[in-house]
Each structure stands twice: as C-alpha cells, then as structure tokens.
Amino acid sequence: xxxxSVFITISKDITLxxxxxxxxxxxxxxxxxxxxxxxxxxxxVLAHAKQTEKxxxxxxxxxxxxxxxxxxxxxxxxxxxxxxxxGYAIKGxxxxxxxxxxxxxxxxxxxxxxxxxxxxxxxGGYLPIQTGQPMPKGxxxxxxxxxxxxxxxxxxxxxxxxxxxxxxxxxxxxxxxERVLQEGKVLRAHDLGMLAALGKTRVKVHxxxxxxxxxxxxxxxxxxxxxxxxxxxxxxNSYVLEALVKKIANPYRIGIFRDDYEKIxxxxxTSLTLYDALLISGGSSVGKKDFIADAVxxxxxxxxxxxxxxxxxxxxxxxxxxxxxxxxPGYPVxxxxxxxxxxxxxxxxxxxxxxxxxKLFAVTRKKIPSAVGRSDFxxxxxxxxxxxxxxxxxxxxGSGILSSMTKSDGxxxxxxxxxxxxxxxxxxxSVWV
Amino acid sequence: xxxxSVFITISKDITLxxxxxxxxxxxxxxxxxxxxxxxxxxxxVLAHAKQTEKxxxxxxxxxxxxxxxxxxxxxxxxxxxxxxxxGYAIKGxxxxxxxxxxxxxxxxxxxxxxxxxxxxxxxGGYLPIQTGQPMPKGxxxxxxxxxxxxxxxxxxxxxxxxxxxxxxxxxxxxxxxERVLQEGKVLRAHDLGMLAALGKTRVKVHxxxxxxxxxxxxxxxxxxxxxxxxxxxxxxNSYVLEALVKKIANPYRIGIFRDDYEKIxxxxxTSLTLYDALLISGGSSVGKKDFIADAVxxxxxxxxxxxxxxxxxxxxxxxxxxxxxxxxPGYPVxxxxxxxxxxxxxxxxxxxxxxxxxKLFAVTRKKIPSAVGRSDFxxxxxxxxxxxxxxxxxxxxGSGILSSMTKSDGxxxxxxxxxxxxxxxxxxxSVWV
Numbered sequence: 001x002x003x004x005s006v007f008i009t010i011s012k013d014i015t016l017x018x019x020x021x022x023x024x025x026x027x028x029x030x031x032x033x034x035x036x037x038x039x040x041x042x043x044x045v046l047a048h049a050k051q052t053e054k055x056x057x058x059x060x061x062x063x064x065x066x067x068x069x070x071x072x073x074x075x076x077x078x079x080x081x082x083x084x085x086x087g088y089a090i091k092g093x094x095x096x097x098x099x100x101x102x103x104x105x106x107x108x109x110x111x112x113x114x115x116x117x118x119x120x121x122x123x124g125g126y127l128p129i130q131t132g133q134p135m136p137k138g139x140x141x142x143x144x145x146x147x148x149x150x151x152x153x154x155x156x157x158x159x160x161x162x163x164x165x166x167x168x169x170x171x172x173x174x175x176x177x178e179r180v181l182q183e184g185k186v187l188r189a190h191d192l193g194m195l196a197a198l199g200k201t202r203v204k205v206h207x208x209x210x211x212x213x214x215x216x217x218x219x220x221x222x223x224x225x226x227x228x229x230x231x232x233x234x235x236x237n238s239y240v241l242e243a244l245v246k247k248i249a250n251p252y253r254i255g256i257f258r259d260d261y262e263k264i265x266x267x268x269x270t271s272l273t274l275y276d277a278l279l280i281s282g283g284s285s286v287g288k289k290d291f292i293a294d295a296v297x298x299x300x301x302x303x304x305x306x307x308x309x310x311x312x313x314x315x316x317x318x319x320x321x322x323x324x325x326x327x328x329p330g331y332p333v334x335x336x337x338x339x340x341x342x343x344x345x346x347x348x349x350x351x352x353x354x355x356x357x358x359k360l361f362a363v364t365r366k367k368i369p370s371a372v373g374r375s376d377f378x379x380x381x382x383x384x385x386x387x388x389x390x391x392x393x394x395x396x397x398g399s400g401i402l403s404s405m406t407k408s409d410g411x412x413x414x415x416x417x418x419x420x421x422x423x424x425x426x427x428x429x430s431v432w433v
Numbered sequence: 434x435x436x437x438s439v440f441i442t443i444s445k446d447i448t449l450x451x452x453x454x455x456x457x458x459x460x461x462x463x464x465x466x467x468x469x470x471x472x473x474x475x476x477x478v479l480a481h482a483k484q485t486e487k488x489x490x491x492x493x494x495x496x497x498x499x500x501x502x503x504x505x506x507x508x509x510x511x512x513x514x515x516x517x518x519x520g521y522a523i524k525g526x527x528x529x530x531x532x533x534x535x536x537x538x539x540x541x542x543x544x545x546x547x548x549x550x551x552x553x554x555x556x557g558g559y560l561p562i563q564t565g566q567p568m569p570k571g572x573x574x575x576x577x578x579x580x581x582x583x584x585x586x587x588x589x590x591x592x593x594x595x596x597x598x599x600x601x602x603x604x605x606x607x608x609x610x611e612r613v614l615q616e617g618k619v620l621r622a623h624d625l626g627m628l629a630a631l632g633k634t635r636v637k638v639h640x641x642x643x644x645x646x647x648x649x650x651x652x653x654x655x656x657x658x659x660x661x662x663x664x665x666x667x668x669x670n671s672y673v674l675e676a677l678v679k680k681i682a683n684p685y686r687i688g689i690f691r692d693d694y695e696k697i698x699x700x701x702x703t704s705l706t707l708y709d710a711l712l713i714s715g716g717s718s719v720g721k722k723d724f725i726a727d728a729v730x731x732x733x734x735x736x737x738x739x740x741x742x743x744x745x746x747x748x749x750x751x752x753x754x755x756x757x758x759x760x761x762p763g764y765p766v767x768x769x770x771x772x773x774x775x776x777x778x779x780x781x782x783x784x785x786x787x788x789x790x791x792k793l794f795a796v797t798r799k800k801i802p803s804a805v806g807r808s809d810f811x812x813x814x815x816x817x818x819x820x821x822x823x824x825x826x827x828x829x830x831g832s833g834i835l836s837s838m839t840k841s842d843g844x845x846x847x848x849x850x851x852x853x854x855x856x857x858x859x860x861x862x863s864v865w866v
Contacts, residue, residue, distance in 0.1 A: 058657070059672070060675065060676070063676045077835070131764070132764070173836050180836060181839060188866075189673050189676035189677045189865075190765075190835065190838035190839055192672050192673060193669045193670075193673040193765045193769070194835050194838075195656075196667050196669045197765065197835055199659055201657050219565070223492070223629040223634050233565070234631075234632060235629070237626075239492070239629050240622050240629075242493070243493070243622035243625050330564070331565075332626045332630065336626070357842065357864065357865075359817060360793045360817070360822070361822035362794075382793070384861075389793070402626055403606050403607050403627070405623035405626070405627075406613060406623055406624050409790065428817070431790065432623070433621075
C-alpha cells in the first residue's frame with residue numbers, strides 16, 4: 001500500500017519531497033496539500049505494527065494482559081460427576097411418583113469405607129451429599145433437602161427428581177482438550193479463574209511495548225511547574241498520552257522539548273535507542289515551527305503527514321530504524337482523536353488484541369453533520385433510561401474544546417463517505433476506557 | 434431497614450438465632466429457609482457502605498481513581514482569544530466580497546515590539562498567525578492559508594471570512610468558575626488532560642479501601658502448589674476476587690483456611706485488624722461445614738445469609754467491629770455473581786462512584802427463562818454487526834459452569850418479579866471490566 005500523502009519541507013535546505021502533487025509555497029509555511037484518508041492511514045500504521053514478543057507470566061499477574069496462546073484444557077472440568085446441590089444422592093428413577101401425600105421411602109446405604117466415593121448406591125438406597133462432592137457410584141441425581149425428611153436411616157421424598165437432576169457431569173463445564181481461551185483475548189478476572197481451575201498457572205502473553213512520549217513547543221510548560229503568572233501553556237498531551245498508553249503498553253513520559261530542530265532530532269534518536277515506539281505531540285501543524293515531521297523525514301521515512309480526520313488532521317507517521325514514530329497534533333483534543341483513530345489500533349495490533357470490547361451500538365438522538373471526504377471523530381454522551389439508549393453528540397465549536405471529551409462517554413466515527421448521521425440512525429460507539 | 438433473613442447455627446452449642454421463622458432441622462444440616470430478596474440484600478450492604486476518606490494525589494496518579502471533589506475551573510480556557518487555524522489574523526469584515534476573480538488586498542501590519550500581541554491591527558491590516566497564538570488586538574478572524582496569497586507585505590484574499598471565524602474565544606472551552614468535573618467521576622485520561630490544562634495538579638480522590646480476601650475449605654489447594662496427582666480442588670475464588678477488587682480498591686489475598694471453626698474465627702479477627710472489609714468465600718452453603726456464616730454471627734452480627742439470586746444464593750453479609758464482612762459461595766461462578774450483584778455495588782458506594790459506566794442496552798436474541806421470586810444473573814455474549822446489536826444469553830446447566838463467564842461479554846440481571854425475558858426485549862447489559 002502506497003501512502004498518498006505529501007510531505008514538503010521548506011526549511012533552510014529547501015528539501016522538497018513531493019510524491020507527484022502540486023504544491024504552493026506561501027510565506028515559507030508548509031501546507032498539507034493532500035490528506036491521506038483515515039482508511040489508508042490506518043492501513044499504513046497497521047502494516048507497521050509488528051507483534052510484540054511473547055512472555056510467560058503467572059496467571060495471577062495476567063489481568064488486562066493479552067493472551068498470546070490458545071489455552072486448551074488439560075483436564076475435564078468438573079473432573080468427576082458431582083453434586084450441584086446439597087441433599088441426597090439417589091437413583092433418580094427411585095423417586096418417581098413421589099408426592100407430599102404419597103412419599104417415596106429410601107434406605108440409607110451403609111458406608112463400607114470412610115468415604116461415600118467408595119460405596120455403591122443400590123436400588124432404593126441413598127446417601128447425604130454436599131454441593132461439590134463426587135456422586136457415589138450408582139447414584140445419578142440429587143434430591144434437595146427441601147423435598148425430603150430424613151429420620152435415622154430412612155429418607156422420605158416428597159417430589160420426584162429425574163436422573164441427572166442437580167448433578168454436574170464430568171466435563172460439563174470444559175472437556176479435556178477443549179479450547180477455553182483464545183489467543184488475543186484481553187484477560188479478565190473470570191479468565192484468571194478459569195486458568196486457576198484448570199491448573200494453568202503460567203500463561204503466555206504479549207510483552208508490553210515500551211512507548212516513549214514527549215511534547216514539543218516553546219509555549220509549553222509542565223503543569224506541575226507552571227506558575228500562575230506564567231504566560232505559558234500547560235503540557236497536557238504527554239500526560240494524556242501516558243494515561244492512554246498505560247492501559248495497553250508501558251509508557252515513558254520523557255518531557256517537553258523546545259522548538260529546536262537539532263534538539264528534537266537528538267531527542268528522537270536517543271529515545272529510539274530506549275523505546276520500541278515514539279509518540280511525539282505538538283508542532284505537527286503547518287506552522288513555521290513544524291519540526292517533528294521534518295525530523296522524522298530526515299532521520300527515516302515519513303509515511304504520511306496529514307490525515308482526513310477531524311480533529312487530528314495534522315497527524316503523521318514514520319519509521320526510523322524500523323521503529324514506528326507517531327507525529328501527533330498540539331491540541332489535546334486532536335491528539336486524543338488521533339490516538340483513538342490511529343495509535344490505539346496500532347497498539348492493539350502490536351499486542352495481538354483480537355476484539356475491541358469498547359464497542360456498542362446506540363441510536364443517535366440528533367442529526368450529526370459531517371463533510372464528505374473526511375472522517376469525523378464525534379464525542380457522544382450515552383443516554384440510558386428504561387425506554388431509551390441514545391448517543392447524544394456533543395456540540396463543539398473547535399478542536400480546542402477539551403470539555404467535549406470530559407463531558408462524553410465515548411465517540412462515534414463518521415466515515416468519510418458519509419454526509420453525517422441522521423437522527424434515529426444506529427451508530428457504533430466506542431466507550432472510553 | 435430490617436433484614437428478613439434467617440440465620441440458624443446448629444453446631445456443637447446448638448445456637449439458634451431465628452427471627453420468627455419456622456425451621457426444620459434435618460440431619461444437622463443448616464437450611465436457608467427464607468431467602469432475602471436481592472433488593473433487600475442490596476439495601477442492607479449499601480446501608481453499611483461508609484464512604485472512604487479523601488486523599489490528595491497528583492493529577493497524573495489519578496487515572497481510574499474516583500474524584501472526591503467538584504472541580505471548578507480557576508481560569509478561562511482558552512485564557513485569551515486565539516487562532517484556531519494557521520493563516521492570517523484580520524478584521525473579518527475587511528475580507529467581505531472577496532472572490533478568486535475579485536480578491537481583497539490587505540497590508541501587513543508592522544510590528545512595533547517583538548510580539549504580535551503588542552500591536553493592533555488597524556483597518557485593512559493583517560498579520561500571519563499560527564494555531565494557538567493569541568489574536569492580535571483589533572483582529573477578529575483568521576483567514577486560512579489556502580484562501581490567500583502573500584507577496585512581501587501584501588496579502589491577497591480569495592474568500593471572505595466572517596468575524597469570529599477560525600478563532601477560539603476566551604473561555605470558549607471552559608469558563609472561570611464552571612464545574613468541569615463532578616465528584617464521584619471515575620477519572621479517565623482526558624479528565625487528567627483537563628486537570629493539567631486548568632493547572633489543577635493535585636486533586637482529592639477517595640482512598641482505596643483495603644479489602645482482605647480468603648477462601649475456606651479442606652478440599653482447596655492453591656493452584657500454584659497443586660500437584661497434578663492431588664485430588665484437591667484449585668482455589669479459584671481468592672484469585673478471581675483479587676482481580677475484581679483490584680480495579681476499585683486494594684485487595685489483600687490472605688490464602689486458604691481449612692474448615693476449622695476456631696481457626697476461621699481467628700483468621701477473621703486478625704484480618705479485621707488489618708483490613709477495612711473482608712470477602713470470605715467457600716463454605717457458605719448449607720452443608721455441614723458452613724463455618725463462615727456461623728463465625729460472622731458469633732463475632733458480630735450476621736445481617737443476612739441466603740439471597741434470592743441465582744447463582745449466588747448462599748451469600749451472606751455481616752458486620753464485625755463496624756467492619757463489613759461478605760460471606761461468598763464456594764462455586765466461582767456463584768462468587769462472581771454475588772460479587773457483581775452485591776460486592777461491587779458496595780465498593781462503588783464506599784468509593785463514591787456516581788455512575789456505572791459498564792452499562793449498555795441491547796436486545797435479547799433468545800427467550801431467557803427465569804423464575805419469579807428470584808433475581809437471575811444471566812451471562813450474555815454481545816453480537817455486534819452492522820444490522821444487529823444483540824445480547825445472546827449463554828446456556829448453562831449449573832452454577833459450576835465457569836466457561837459461561839469466559840465466553841460472555843457481560844451479564845443481564847432478571848428482576849425477581851419477572852418470568853424471564855422475551856426474545857427481542859431490550860435489556861440492560863453490564864459489560865465485564
């Protein structure tokens with residue numbers, strides 16, 4: 001797949017990398033002349049999402065990790081027929097016809113050895129049993145305490161049970177050799193339980209990628225050091241990206257770099273010796289100080305810069321020393337949009353995630369306008385009540401509106417071939433995680 | 434609210450604690466004679482969910498924590514009118530009437546000081562501007578690069594912009610004093626971003642409760658130590674509970690205790706000196722070795738034991754030294770059900786969670802049968818395709834079927850007054866987290 005993007009560097013050296021598109025040099029500013037479609041941008045990043053290695057971890061450290069092997073059960077579970085209720089193990093057919101007025105009477109089977117497992121229940125016999133205990137030989141049903149009365153070694157039964165009733169059969173939950181968990185599954189609490197139950201105490205998972213994160217911009221300052229009087233802008237992106245990455249991979253927040261071309265190039269080179277991938281935000285628009293895309297192109301190959309998504313248009317992606325580098329917008333909202341539309345799919349692919357569990361369907365409450373030729377990232381609030389399940393688009397006036405994120409429950413993407421969504425249309429919502 | 438449960442201890446001491454209900458002593462087994470409704474069980478545990486204390490943390494350590502204060506913005510955001518696009522700051526009205534054939538010509542305003550902020554754009558003037566920069570005095574719109582041509586100090590404009598176009602107005606995102614985040618919100622990446630943007634680098638969150646977890650049962654063995662030949666059952670519950678609790682509070686897995694009444698009592702007493710709450714699983718059914726409920730009643734007050742939920746019926750809850758103790762079933766599936774139906778709501782309430790973001794609505798694909806008088810915990814698989822969004826109930830034959838969990842995406846609760854769900858009915862699904 002060949003990216004259809006244009007990358008133009010008009011710096012000191014007047015390097016022009018133009019893939020067959022007409023460009024116009026206005027006031028030494030770079031221009032996004034042609035935007036790559038979201039679809040193509042996605043294909044490009046996914047083509048470079050090499051799966052991370054596998055590592056073996058203890059099952060109880062595997063929550064939220066992505067399984068890197070299929071798990072076949074080494075055993076039948078349950079390993080034997082067992083009682084599913086407290087009561088009495090009987091031959092079900094012996095209880096047929098029992099009613100409160102016409103009870104069936106059974107005789108307690110005498111225990112030969114110590115355990116009920118060693119005896120056989122013969123015609124007309126019974127033994128008390130607790131949930132989870134193995135069914136004695138010859139028995140095939142458990143009659144619940146409620147429907148019985150025991151006196152000494154006699155059991156009166158008020159209600160019949162069919163053979164098999166209240167019994168968990170061997171292999172009923174999982175059969176030996178059955179695949180219980182599939183490669184690519186994000187492991188949750190009950191999956192750990194399954195691993196424990198089957199005695200699979202060590203599992204292969206995908207190694208978490210080391211992702212370096214930094215922001216660039218003379219105007220930025222770390223919010224932790226930002227004095228109230230200072231006229232700088234808080235660096236939001238590196239913190240947001242750190243929090244987003246943390247759920248999938250291992251983030252390393254490197255800090256803020258000034259708009260200094262050589263320093264940024266050095267920062268990229270050094271970071272790539274330490275991390276598997278880089279997310280760099282700020283300065284990826286078409287202003288004069290757009291050093292990041294230039295630097296990525298200088299150090300490696302810039303595969304695209306400028307994607308037909310909104311917000312997030314000035315997003316770029318390149319490869320340096322075989323390592324992926326994302327160039328993300330300066331605006332936090334645009335960076336979050338670009339993360340969800342391109343970086344998350346990349347990280348999911350690299351970690352072998354098979355299913356995106358964040359997706360659900362709802363009905364739009366309002367018309368959502370969108371331009372053809374651009375994929376829109378629309379923040380929505382889910383409205384859940386007894387009669388309704390709506391996705392309510394949040395009105396925004398610009399890509400700087402961070403409150404559109406904090407007020408929302410998730411987002412809807414409007415494909416570039418769509419002129420918006422109609423009221424009442426069914427839409428796929430990805431909820432924030 | 435008075436619990437309607439019955440607690441009967443028929444041990445060595447033949448202690449009978451019966452709240453006005455007829456009981457029948459069969460073969461020295463305890464019986465759940467009357468089950469408390471889920472609704473009442475929930476009210477009971479919530480009545481004892483004392484909110485945890487507040488603590489102040491750095492904003493970047495607050496992901497997934499529950500906000501314990503309302504956040505009002507200390508500033509307008511953006512703090513000044515700023516460019517929302519790269520281009521030229523102009524008086525919008527000066528561009529009126531511009532067309533490609535009849536361009537408007539503006540003259541570059543000369544910079545008096547170093548910065549564009551210090552100058553005023555007068556009638557017919559313009560200045561280049563980048564996204565995010567403050568709008569120069571006198572300007573009210575940004576004309577995008579695409580619709581202009583600059584040569585030396587002259588700017589030709591091809592397309593008019595209305596005043597306000599491509600400008601982010603001061604306070605447009607958030608107004609000073611506006612509440613941006615509400616107490617009880619589970620903080621996500623973009624909320625951190627908002628905190629960073631507003632300079633709120635320290636926030637109050639609810640302290641994570643310390644939850645002690647142990648399993649009981651002679652038949653149990655730690656899956657990590659379980660030899661293949663051993664005829665013991667793997668302790669699944671303490672690991673599952675640890676993983677479930679971890680997302681909300683701090684779990685402490687204590688281990689496995691044998692079915693020894695005194696040892697269990699000691700374990701409870703000791704644990705309660707260390708932790709804020711206890712989850713004890715196993716031995717909570719009506720078998721002969723049901724020591725936990727007895728022990729809770731002995732050491733404190735057992736508020737209920739036996740809830741009309743399925744699975745999870747043998748769930749109990751009590752208070753010892755003002756600390757909550759949950760008595761959970763031995764079967765992992767029943768324990769997960771009891772966790773989701775009672776423990777999670779308790780933990781959410783104790784941590785001040787206001788909204789359960791796991792909920793969505795879907796349509797049932799199959800009829801789901803359920804008995805009146807009992808709340809059913811039905812595992813469902815979500816089926817998402819372009820035309821469908823279904824919740825497909827997973828068929829189970831008993832509460833021991835752990836694979837019903839691992840195959841599902843979440844669960845539906847069928848209220849006790851409902852005789853199941855019809856095919857095509859809208860149901861509320863809680864997805865696994």
